[in-house]
Amino acid sequence: MAKFFALTIIVIAIASAIPILRQTWPAPEDISVHGHLIDEQMSETMAEAGISFLAAQFILAIFVWKFSNRPKDARIGKFPGGAKGLVIAAFLLVGTEVLALGVFGTRAWASVYFTPPAADSMPIQVQAGQFAFYFRYPGVDGRFGPLHPTLINEANENFFGLDQTNDQDSKDDVVTAQMAIPVNREIHLLMHAKDVGHSFYVPELRVQQDFVPGLDLSIHFTATKIGKYEIVCTQLCGLGHYNMKAYLYVYSQADFDDWLKKQAALQ
Amino acid sequence: MHDVSAHAAQHHAPPQGFIRKHVFSLDHKVIGKQYYGLALLAVFVGMVLSWIMRLHLGWTNLAIPGLHLLSKNGAPGDIMTPEYYLQLMTMHGTIMVFFVLTTAPFAAFGNFFLPIQVGAEDMPFPRFNMMSFWVTFVAFLVLISSFFAGDGPTLGGWTQYAPLNAVGSVAGPGQGLGVVLWAASIAIFCVGQLLGSLNFITTTLDLRVKGMSLMRLPLTAWAWFITSCMGLTAFAVLMPACILVILDHVAGTSFFVPSNLVINDQLQPHSGGSTLLWQHLFWFFGHPEVYIAIVPGMGMVSHILITNMRRPLLSHRVIIGCMAAIAVLSYMVYGHHMFVSGMNPFSSLAFSFPTLVITIPATIIVLIWIGSLYGSKLRINTASLFALGFISMFVSGGVSGFFLAQPSIDIMLHATYFVVGHFHMVMAVAAIFGIFAGTHFWFPKMTGRMMNETLGKVHFWLSFVGTYCIFMPFHYLGIAANVRRYQAFVDDYLQPLIPVHKFITVAAIVTGVAQFIFLYNLIHSRFWGKPAPDNPWEATSLEWSTPTPPPFDNFGGKHPVVYHDPYQYGVTSSTGDYVMQASPEQVVSEHDEK
Numbered sequence A: 001m002a003k004f005f006a007l008t009i010i011v012i013a014i015a016s017a018i019p020i021l022r023q024t025w026p027a028p029e030d031i032s033v034h035g036h037l038i039d040e041q042m043s044e045t046m047a048e049a050g051i052s053f054l055a056a057q058f059i060l061a062i063f064v065w066k067f068s069n070r071p072k073d074a075r076i077g078k079f080p081g082g083a084k085g086l087v088i089a090a091f092l093l094v095g096t097e098v099l100a101l102g103v104f105g106t107r108a109w110a111s112v113y114f115t116p117p118a119a120d121s122m123p124i125q126v127q128a129g130q131f132a133f134y135f136r137y138p139g140v141d142g143r144f145g146p147l148h149p150t151l152i153n154e155a156n157e158n159f160f161g162l163d164q165t166n167d168q169d170s171k172d173d174v175v176t177a178q179m180a181i182p183v184n185r186e187i188h189l190l191m192h193a194k195d196v197g198h199s200f201y202v203p204e205l206r207v208q209q210d211f212v213p214g215l216d217l218s219i220h221f222t223a224t225k226i227g228k229y230e231i232v233c234t235q236l237c238g239l240g241h242y243n244m245k246a247y248l249y250v251y252s253q254a255d256f257d258d259w260l261k262k263q264a265a266l267q
Numbered sequence B: 001m002h003d004v005s006a007h008a009a010q011h012h013a014p015p016q017g018f019i020r021k022h023v024f025s026l027d028h029k030v031i032g033k034q035y036y037g038l039a040l041l042a043v044f045v046g047m048v049l050s051w052i053m054r055l056h057l058g059w060t061n062l063a064i065p066g067l068h069l070l071s072k073n074g075a076p077g078d079i080m081t082p083e084y085y086l087q088l089m090t091m092h093g094t095i096m097v098f099f100v101l102t103t104a105p106f107a108a109f110g111n112f113f114l115p116i117q118v119g120a121e122d123m124p125f126p127r128f129n130m131m132s133f134w135v136t137f138v139a140f141l142v143l144i145s146s147f148f149a150g151d152g153p154t155l156g157g158w159t160q161y162a163p164l165n166a167v168g169s170v171a172g173p174g175q176g177l178g179v180v181l182w183a184a185s186i187a188i189f190c191v192g193q194l195l196g197s198l199n200f201i202t203t204t205l206d207l208r209v210k211g212m213s214l215m216r217l218p219l220t221a222w223a224w225f226i227t228s229c230m231g232l233t234a235f236a237v238l239m240p241a242c243i244l245v246i247l248d249h250v251a252g253t254s255f256f257v258p259s260n261l262v263i264n265d266q267l268q269p270h271s272g273g274s275t276l277l278w279q280h281l282f283w284f285f286g287h288p289e290v291y292i293a294i295v296p297g298m299g300m301v302s303h304i305l306i307t308n309m310r311r312p313l314l315s316h317r318v319i320i321g322c323m324a325a326i327a328v329l330s331y332m333v334y335g336h337h338m339f340v341s342g343m344n345p346f347s348s349l350a351f352s353f354p355t356l357v358i359t360i361p362a363t364i365i366v367l368i369w370i371g372s373l374y375g376s377k378l379r380i381n382t383a384s385l386f387a388l389g390f391i392s393m394f395v396s397g398g399v400s401g402f403f404l405a406q407p408s409i410d411i412m413l414h415a416t417y418f419v420v421g422h423f424h425m426v427m428a429v430a431a432i433f434g435i436f437a438g439t440h441f442w443f444p445k446m447t448g449r450m451m452n453e454t455l456g457k458v459h460f461w462l463s464f465v466g467t468y469c470i471f472m473p474f475h476y477l478g479i480a481a482n483v484r485r486y487q488a489f490v491d492d493y494l495q496p497l498i499p500v501h502k503f504i505t506v507a508a509i510v511t512g513v514a515q516f517i518f519l520y521n522l523i524h525s526r527f528w529g530k531p532a533p534d535n536p537w538e539a540t541s542l543e544w545s546t547p548t549p550p551p552f553d554n555f556g557g558k559h560p561v562v563y564h565d566p567y568q569y570g571v572t573s574s575t576g577d578y579v580m581q582a583s584p585e586q587v588v589s590e591h592d593e594k
Helices: A002-021 A035-067 A082-113 A253-266 B017-023 B028-058 B082-118 B126-145 B177-206 B219-250 B275-309 B316-329 B334-338 B345-357 B359-373 B382-404 B407-413 B417-447 B453-479 B492-528
Strands: A122-129 A132-137 A174-176 A179-182 A186-193 A198-202 A207-211 A217-222 A227-232 A245-251 B569-573 B576-578
Touching: A002 A035, A002 B382, A002 B453, A035 A082, A035 B359, A035 B382, A035 B407, A082 A217, A082 B345, A082 B359, A082 B382, A082 B407, A122 A179, A122 A198, A132 A245, A174 A253, A179 A253, A186 A198, A186 A207, A207 A217, A207 B407, A245 A253, B028 B082, B028 B126, B028 B417, B028 B492, B082 B126, B082 B177, B082 B219, B082 B275, B082 B417, B126 B177, B177 B219, B219 B275, B219 B316, B275 B316, B275 B334, B275 B359, B275 B382, B275 B417, B275 B569, B316 B359, B334 B345, B345 B359, B345 B407, B359 B382, B382 B407, B382 B417, B382 B453, B417 B453, B417 B492, B453 B492
Parallel strands: A122 A186, A179 A245
Antiparallel strands: A122 A132, A132 A174, A186 A217, A198 A207, A198 A227, A227 A245, B569 B576
């Protein structure tokens, strides 16, 4: 029974590692400027966690195999180095490991959160509400008009609560249900929650940020590959949470300009 | 042995009549069994909910026969609606975290064995103890009542994030009365746990018998003591937070709702609240709660392994120190649940570092367990198999913590199935393996009968392999960015992952069915099991010095005197290779810690 247990955990440990090593279900392709830092951090962590996982399971299996059901008169053996050795080893090995992960991981975090958006980044406002995202582009004046929550009216497609009759800055704002951005241009995303908590997650962009009702936040990123990607909500927001999504279209600058013009004409 | 002082605070007369003996009992052992029974009921309810959810995730439009009986609106034609999936998911999480993982390892086993292990005849405040169980039972009934009240239970998940939890039924089914019942249930539950924690702390500090110094306490007693210290602080924060949510619903306050929220084109009548305040309050409880669930398991696994290895651990003091370090650090790490919540990004780094550091005491505990196996004389039985399974599961769930402790990686993995796999393995399955180990180990003392070993081992193998088949693939799904809390996977990039969900569903049902073997073994052995001797495992701590099952005052009107450290195994004595704590026989141990 002990040997069967030992073999079982060895088989489970190896079987668990195979899909990771073969990348059977890989992370979505990275299409962002900063994403490689997150991916590198992920790979380093996977290596360290993987070695720790396999080593612990294998040693557990070996000791259970070797030291179970021994004869009554067998002597209790002493573990070389005793508890002191293990405590020192844990402090040195795990301490170094967590220090390294902590310090190097800061680079990736800093690249997303501690660097301000570039002066020429393109502002886009995204509003999350049950159960849709809406996007607002500031138009040729480069300015967003103010929001009036009392004017929000889904039936009239006034999703943001804009007063386009009286507010000069709102007149040329372009509101869309899908998001389009030019490739290789930094986007400054201004996030606004209409009702409850939501989240903006584009795995390929290596971006995930919650919307906080009552607190407008912003993030910035640059997409490096033309294509169509999904924006999904990851903060439980109600019965339609699973279906709250939009598409992100990454266009060349020329295609983006055409798209924006068409959207402006539809307003 | 010494006579018990007649005026000891915890002294009470032998119970008379069915009601005082079995229902409103002051006896800590009966209360422990009541907690165990409640956890057993709760775990089967929680498991059936998980089956329904898993079937729905694998085959979204599958009709589950009879489901409409649970809720006509939630499952018209026996097919679950999206909102009902979320409602069941919320109930699954809440029932499992509060009424299983907190009650069984801590309140059930702790109630039964802590007083006996310190040599006391009961807890110091038996009426508080009785109240703690019945308050917890009422909390369970209040939570379950939400299935049948209004438009069903809340759908906001066991974390109940604001402002979804505070704006009322306008936000969706169950968000009115369902949330109020949820918050009331949890607030009541907190009262029960606070009363329990006070009793545990006082028992450990004040009721130890002569010779039972703190360092002579078994590791289980230490684990329950440390857990009760965490419980006292954590539940004291969650309870007022729940009361504030109720006030937002019924008293027109806005603790968690800011101004200018618009739902269904209607401006909400709230202003001035903070949504992140809820997250801070909830996770200040929530992360210590993880350790409230797992630290008793660490104590039980240590206790059971030592008995079956026939040797003490490499260090008693280091294990105690590490459990205490985990408890202290648990309050400094809670912000790792909030890396992408909108909290100040500098705070994320401040929370990340202690989260990484907490892996050091956790690693030391695992190394001490594994290192102690070296050179031991390990006895393989169902209890030791579950204890070894606990270690394997704790390691597997623990290493994924390295990823989630880092804010940069959390950008990718937050709110994905990676998190679900991580916490199910490290907190849920590991803790439940601890409960199974404890059940097989202590069942003889609790009931006077032995459990069936063959059935126990069949149950172990199916549970061990089954839980790996369920929860390891969750990690792969998370790496592939599979978002959690979705009732169906309509996104293009999630569709290729549906076959993995189907595999997990099949594994969950097979593993779940295997739990009925345990239930059968438990009930059958209770009535028809082989009669148990007083000390079937040749163990040393005080619970094995009492008759089986123990009398109402534990030691038959006497207080034992303790002469030894708790784990004197691998010695030569008149009883064999061990000497009991209450035995005056002097032996020389090779393992005395220097």
